[in-house]
Amino acid sequence: MSIRRALITGASSGIGTAAALELAGEGHALWITYAGRQAEAESVAAQCRAAGAPEVHVTRLDLRDAASVEALVAEVSAQWGSLHVLVNNGGVCPYTAYEDIDIDEWDLVMETNARGTFLLTRAALPLLRQADGDRSVVNISSIAGQVGALQTGLHYAASKGAILALTRSFARHLAPEGIRVNAVTPGPVASAITDQLQGEGRARLASSIPLGDFGQPADVAWIISALASERSRFITGATYDVNGGVRID
Template identity: 85%
Template sequence: MTFRRALITGASSGIGTAAALELAEIGCALWITYSGRAAEAAEVAEQCRAAGAPEVHVSQLDLRDGSSIDALIADLTLQWGALHVLVNNGGVCPYTPYDEIDADEWDLVMETNARGTFLLTRAALPLLRAASGDRSVVNISSIAGQVGALQTGLHYAASKGAILALTRSFARHLAGEGIRVNAVTPGPVASAITDQLQGEGRTKLASSIPLGDFGQPADVAWIIAALASERSRFITGATYDVNGGVRID
């Protein structure tokens, strides 16, 4: 039996974990990656198996390191030979004030979030091309990439804006091959990222959300799963906002 095969980066916590569980529940075989949380990633893998994933692999991945990306793609090629879904979720989010960001931290954020999304998507294309039927790339951006940095760092907003541009560009280039590329832009979601905010800053941010509180990772994950599914076969180049009403077009 052939299952849809999905690669999810940054799946050891937050939105990545929730997305992995959603995809497991609809029967996808999964390959999840983590940066530094090996034990947490192993636990997520067990949860995904219990949720219905027919197969789960776990790999460490450094999105800044081309050789790490190449090694992951080599493993995927050996084990699967084809890929139906890529979820680019891995990233970093320092809250450093703009006038304190040095060149090294700028490079860390831009290279992990934007450059990593580009390199991994490009590297995964042979696997996506080898799969039959619907193929889908889902990029996790942020409301910060749409409206600019408020609480998060300016470099984080810049990297997430770049991901939106990459999404539209890849969508245009790959549509003729039947490979769809879409983005999801979460607003404030309870996660390790927003856990960095404490006290008055966290209270102020929560009070600015029209729906009244932070979202949950599962609020974002179901849209990721929907965009990954064959039922979204006519959607590409789109951006889906999940922000509690903070930004309304």
């Protein structure tokens, strides 16, 4: 059986790190990206090798920059030639009141989160089409994209809602080719994003979680791994909530 290859953005911390370690443990070759923390990304790569990944590459990526996205895909193509799994996890989340969001910050969030997901998915399609077996894209959205901005910035919620729309749209267009596209919508998870909240704001958020505490990145990573595998061969266009009961439909 051939080695499955996975590309994960924003893998230097949080959910991205947990997803990389989960896929490494299942024997995936990994290509992980980071935005500004090379030392942390290299540390994650070392952990992934120790966890069982047969091959790990690390590349800096600016999701806002189409040239940076295209350069990454060209690098992956030259080294691997194909790709089985794409995890669109990289993103930014400023906690800014909507009255204080200026156009530059709006563009930063929308272009990194929503535009970046679109650019990389589109650019990676030739590699996904070249792979044998199951092919899967997993987009990391957020509960904010479903219910709106509660604690996060309005622009973050808008960008994550856009990712859900992109997920459904790509799923419809790519299903005839056997390429699956799904989304995961984490709620409050212990990470660099929620670490921005302190004091009363953090306590208020914690008290709103029916299961009583923040989730952990590993709580999200196993679902990413499942959606990336052949076990989910009949699932596409779906959204998986991991939110401790904050949103129940």
